[in-house]
Amino acid sequence: xxxxxYMNPGxxxxxxxxxxxxxxxxxxxxxxFNIGGEVSVISxxxxxxxxxxxxxxxxxxxxxxxxxxx
Numbered sequence: 001x002x003x004x005x006y007m008n009p010g011x012x013x014x015x016x017x018x019x020x021x022x023x024x025x026x027x028x029x030x031x032x033f034n035i036g037g038e039v040s041v042i043s044x045x046x047x048x049x050x051x052x053x054x055x056x057x058x059x060x061x062x063x064x065x066x067x068x069x070x
Contacts, residue, residue: 004039004060004068005049012040013070020067031058033068 001016015037018025032054033039040052049060060068 003066005065007041017069
């Protein structure tokens with residue numbers, strides 16, 4: 001298990017754990033990040049990741065990406 005920020009562009013993994021405060025967890029779930037769901041890294045832009053989750057593209061900063069374990 002590793003944080004999402006360590007995935008390479010083009011890689012796909014299953015989300016195993018989401019950390020953080022209840023508000024952060026709720027925000028990530030609202031964006032489509034759920035345990036057991038698939039996430040793919042499309043690209044990295046500086047301190048941000050562009051990821052594909054549930055057929056949507058989402059930009060995450062490193063702080064949020066560290067809370068998603070794959």
